[in-house]
Amino acid sequence: MQIALTGKLAKALGMKPPAIDENIDPLFTWTANWAKVWENRRTEDLLVLVNNATRFTVAVYQVKRKDLNKIEEKIKNAIRNTLLAYNLNTEMVDVYLDLSGAIEYTKNSSRHASAWVTKAGLECSFHIGREYNGIDKMYSDVIGVASNYRIVNYSNNKGEGFYTYKAMIKAMEDLTGLQPYKSRAFELRITLDLEVYTAERKILVPANLSFTNMHKVIQKLFDWSNYHLYNFTVFNQLTGDKELSLVPFMEDLEYDSSAIIMKEHTLSDVFPKSKKMVYTYDFGDNWKHDIELVQVIEEYDGELPYLIEAKGQTPPEGVGGIGGFVEFREIMLDKDNPNYEETKNWSRLWTPELSEWKSRPRVIDVWW
Template identity: 60%
Template sequence: MQIALTKKLATAIGIKPPPINEVANPLFTWTANWTKVWDNRRTEDMLVLVNHATRFTVAIYQVKRNSLKNVAEMMRVAISNTLLAMNLNPELVAEYMHLSGEVEFVQNSSRQAAAWVTKAGTECAFYVGNEYNGIAKMFSDTVGVAANRLIVNYSGANKEGFYPYQAMINALSEMTGKQAYKYRAFELLVTLDLDIYKAVRKIILPANIKFAQLHKVLQSAFHWRNCHLYDFTVFEKEKGKLVARIVPFEEDLEYDEEAILMDGLTLSEFLTQDRNIIYTYDMGDEWKHEIQLVNVIDEWDKESPYLLEASGQTPPEDVGGVPGFIDFREVMLNTNHPRFKATKEWARYWTVELSEWKKRPKVISI
């Protein structure tokens, strides 16, 4: 594997790499840069790599200068972890890493590759800014996952756009002869009871999905805007006994000492056929989504999270819980209602019925 370093990164590492081997397989060639996420920071804090064949992005945050002494191994691990984080077949990932060989640093000489890695760095910086408050300590070598779901090579007269993760999957499958996906998955039935009807989503996702990711899946599937607090509560079905309350932030533990911090916890550790989970979003409006395990798929061979079915429109944010939503919906159904115009302006693009596009089966982007 050859990794072409920008001048800034080569200087930071303290090496003068040889010229790039132009005839090497571009699937085993990456360009890497060391960039800054926060404008108010004095030094760079994120490594970004872009694959030459597929424009697949790998990013590592936070990386301080004293961490660069182990940068070669850090990069290899990050490439593997990012591929695995996208649920790719572990056998396929292991084969790619084996065929790649040891890291060889070379000098970047491509303006195009430099532009790719700069653009990828900007996209990853936006992701970090949305996910992280910039104060607490954080390390992640899978920051690039979100960037790989953004279309590239599509601007101006160029209409040959593609998604980096799909290009990488196709290239690795063709090279190794191994299937792209192979993992244990759960089929879930998620129900939001709104009294007058139920908003229902049937979803397939990895069994080992972390609760933080599950939160994002549910936000996307129910078209929430991630503006409020949330938690997960696990119950035994027959007795209704509380098994665990799972919370996202350490501050939540101050109000419930028996709660469990979700950091690192996976769905498969808590959800069984004998249990259900309540996902509560917005502690004021109290939107309670019941999560039931419908089916366990031992070897799922497709991309996920995947929306199988959707019915029932979700309320708009801050409508006042179920009672407020019922009143709001009655107004929206009556164009002659004295509050219709003001309510319509407040609701903006909200519609009474779920659109056909939102009902359509699709990969859920998180």
């Protein structure tokens, strides 16, 4: 595996690497840069790599100068973990990495690669700003996942645009001859009772999906804006008593001392031992989403998470719970209501019926 270093990164590493070997398959070569995320900070903290064949991005945050002595280990782990974040066949990923060989550093001399890695760093910085908001002493080597869901190479000819994660997966499939997806999956039914009707989403998710990403899946499918507190609760199916509560942050334990932090937990910690749990969002409006395990699929060969079916429009954020939604909906269904125009302006693009696009089966991108 060739890692072509930008001048900044080569200087930081104290290296004068040789020229890149043009005979190496570009799928095994990456361009690497060390960038600064926050303008108000003095030092670089983001390691960015872009694959030279597919423009697939891998990024690690935070990587400070003292961390550069372990850069080779960080690069290997980040490439593997980022690929596996797409729920890929582990065997295919390992074969690709074995064929890539040991890391060899070279000097980047491609203007195109420099532009790609700079742009990738900027996109990753935007993601870090939205997702982590300046959290100190945090570390993630899957920062690049979100940027690979964006189309590249479309500025001159839209027909030439492509998703980098799809390009990388197809290249690895062609290289190894292995199927790209093979995982244990859960089919789930998520329902939100709105009194006048029920909003329902039927989905397929990887069994090892984190609760953090399950939160993102629900937020996306029910058009929530991630403004409020939330938790997951598992109840005893026989007694109805609460068995387990999972919360995202330490400060949430002030409200429920029996809860556990969800960070290291996945859906397989609950399913299939339990068949149901509840996701509650916005403790003021108190939106309770019932999550039911429909079936376990031991070997699923498609991209996940995936929306199978969607029924029922979801409420707008901040409508005031079920009672507020019922009143809001009555107004929106009656153009002669004196409060119609004001309510419509407040709800912006909300419509009483779920759009055809939102009800269409599709892959769910949860990487904001």
